Amino acid sequence: MLQSFDDGIWIAEGPIAVVAGFRYPTRMAVIRLSDGTLFIWSPVGLSNELRAAVDGLGPVRHIVAPNSLHHLFIGDWQAAYPGAKLYAPPGLRKRRQDLVFDGDLDDDPAPIWSGEIDQVVVRGNAITAEVVFFHRTSRTAIFTDLIQHFEPGWFTGWRALVARLDLMTAPEPTVPRKFRGAFTNRAAARAALRWILAWPVEKVLMAHAAPVETGGHAFIARSFAWLLT
Incomplete structure (x- = not known):
């Protein structure tokens, strides 16, 4: 359920999420900070097994929704860990007015993790x-929906055709066409990407693609070459 990814960082696969008939695998990351507390990125469904595994790593103190689409389970985690702080990305407070957020995510990391995790809003x-986050110790960049990849056969019927046209089943993970076309302010996106490419990235975690464990910096540059040119 909970797998070690590198020093101080673990991943867990969650249940399939269905959006407009498309099936998406889910993945979360757990980072243990130097004070022993846990940073939970994009939490998946909280089962008893997963909770026991997480509790074995340390106390949960920070729950992060990385974009306004990845929020399905944050309420369950907040209820399970009332001592943790919940952080909202741009746009999520309005969407989830049923939740009480303790902080907002921007380009400046919260002081508690600023020396260990960098971040930038695309x-x-x-x-x-x-x-997008960067765990310094493991040199891991963490993306959510901006880079995706699904194996051939994951989607069937007309959805398989849509996925192919959207580059969701391209030879390697990349930015889907729907996201490329949705960048209405490319200057802002390029500025964020240059920030990301300044990090010494070796590995890349994504919510909807297999992890990249070597050559992460070059991989990100390839994924966003269409934006940089």
């Missing part, structure tokens, strides 16, 4: 603003 996209 703005200018009409679908969602996504907060």
Whole structure:
């Protein structure tokens, strides 16, 4: 359920999420900070097994929704861990007025994790603003929906055709066409991408693609070459 990804960072696969008939696998990340507390990125469905595994790593103190689309389970986690702080990306407070957020995510990391996790908001996209994180110890960049990949056969029927046209089943993970077309402010997006490319990235985690464990910096540059040119 909970798998070690690198020093101080774990991942867990969650249940399938269905959006407009499209099936999406879900993945979360857990980062243990130097004070022993846990940073939960894009939490998936909270089962008893997953909760026991997470509790075995340390106390949950920070729950992060990385964009306005990845919020399905944050309420369950907030209820399970009332001592944790819940952080909202741009646009999510309005969408989830049923929740009480303790902070907002922007380009400046919260002081508690600023020495260990960097972040930048990729703005200018009409679908969602996504907060991309960088775990310094493992040199891991963490994307949510901006980079995706699904194996051939994951989608069937007309959805398989849509996925192919959208580059969701391209030879390697890349930015889907729907997200490319939704960048109404490419200057803002380029500025964020230059920030990301300044990080010494070796690995890349994504919510909807297999992790990239080597050559992460070059991989990100390839994925966004269409934006940089």
